[in-house]
Amino acid sequence: MTLSSVDAVRLVAGREVRTRFASKAFKISSSVMVAAIVGFVIVAKLISGSDGDGDSKIGFAPSAAPLSAAFGSVAAAVGEEVTTSEVDPATGEQRVRDGDLDAYVSGDPAGFQVVVKEDLPDDLRTAFTVLARQAALDDQIARAGADPAAVNAAVAAATFAVRTLDPPRDHEGPRILLGFIVGILVYMAILLYGSMVAQGVVEEKANRIVELLLTTIRPVQLMIGKVLGIGAVGLTQMVATVGVGVLAGFAVDAYTFPSSIATGTAAWTVVWFLLGYLMYALVFASLGALVSRQEDVGGATAPAITLVALPYLAGVFILPSDPGNGLVALMSLIPFFTPMLMPMRVAFDAVPVWQVALSLTLTVATIGALAWFAGRVYRNAVLRTGAKVKLRAALRAR
């Protein structure tokens, strides 16, 4: 008849894990989260795909075919990727109309004509303009008795240096998307699993089973077991969601940026969810212990919900336009805000190592302090049923 603290915590956590995994809520929320992240990845891929970084298809009539090689190099010089092909003049226009070709070039090298469906995109217009001028220039050079090829080679060799005063960030678009996904994921998961802890605590109070449980184990063992058990379920769901998201990214080839940004962000998301959950689960456990009825849980946990929502909203509204925002950076170092803001900052922009280290240290220290605080409040409040227990009274009572 011996039961160590570890055994007690493991038993309580084990029950949480078994009942939660079997619950309908877990199955539904897991499918929703996985579906949402896969959907997000696909939408992101579609948006970036239609940004025009696919090749433009240009068809050349046989009469204009000598232009195609020159056009290819001109297009490359203006940063436009094209595929050129020779097409039958009889079907050329029809294929443009069908969207099969982006442009159809007819006529001859000296005077060509470009057929497009609606409008000639700017990049292509530039390429064709350069092509036309090149043709005219070559013609003039030849008339002047010089060798157009030699002149062109000399022209091509001419370059200039660029000095950027305000360099743009790499891969800005995808990182904003990533930041949004990460922000909403951590925010939702902490709220979801934090509330689950509060509801679990109140469930035991409302059903009075807590009195039976506390004749066998200490209050703090019950609380820690509950927090860890629900946390294990949350962590599993988070790892699955993030993992599926990263894999979906590879599957649909959504990484137009280095995939290490995605995997790194994913890893930090899991770490910050875990720390954020632990911190808030303790808060939710102690707030839940103050009330005795399920319908009072919302009111009791409202302050904590606000604390979770505030940094999330700040991150979502400020970071996309100003990833280096000083106020948000400062907020992200405050332990209660860190778990929501740090992964977003990491996704949007590089975060100095010292800030990551500092925020990790502060958060872990806060979790330690909260474990003491929550243990005390929980122990003093969990057996008091009836009216809501005042937080101060719960802290003071022995």
Next chain:
Amino acid sequence: MALEIDRVSKRYGDVVALRDMTFDVRPGELFGFVGSNGAGKTTAMRVVLGVLEADAGEVRWDGRPLTLATRRQIGYMPEERGLYPRMKVRDQLVYLARLHGVSKADATASANRWLDRLGVAERRDDEVQKLSLGNQQRVQLAASLVHDPRILVLDEPFSGLDPIAIDVMSQVMREKAADGIPVMFSSHQLDLVERLCDRVGIVRSGQMVVVGTVDELRATGPRRLFVEAPQAPPGWADRLPGVRVVSHSNGSTALELDDGADDQAVLRAALATGPVRGFGDRRPSLTELFRDVVSAT
């Protein structure tokens, strides 16, 4: 190995819940704990279980103060019944037994045994909330027995039970006592307490007023007589010195005599009203004793 409650006191602000409460429950004994609502029975039991901390006093088992480890060997049925409504019956019992330190295999075997014994075996894989209230009570009893406790503390174990369940419950409690463990329970069903208990303790305002066998309790009060005199009018005994009429109906009168009052004077007064068909000492029920104790100032 007796359970001793020694001068336990507990206050809630200005309200005194327990005042120097002292009694013991001996091994193999069924101890009935009775008192009005709010007298402190539940508070005393919660102190024994350690879910409530006493301001003063001590609870000992086998001469040593109770610890969490020894408390795990108590079987407890709280006044406010509590089980996880959405957990399956047997899973729940196994879980509770394991919290008491029982191995998984033993816990499963014990849960099966008790569910069988208490007649809810076929509901073992149902959620508790799907059971009738009576069956939930049986599961609750199983929860207090599943870890093979060395002490039983049952708060109102009979409330909400049908007559058959009451019989099963009484039987189980008797068996446990016969195994040599102390069994303590509270109840308002005093006829049951009288029938079952070896000893009874009556509490009033947080204090233990009397403790003893029902016969010992009977010996403490005034002498009680019954007189059957069919033609006696109401008030026939009112003027006898040291005699109080407890009740009078249909020619049957219950009386209490002060120390030194003359029972033969009572008989003579009764004969003066007409024939007397019955006369003798009356054995009061526990209910009556309880009323006397609780109403005494």
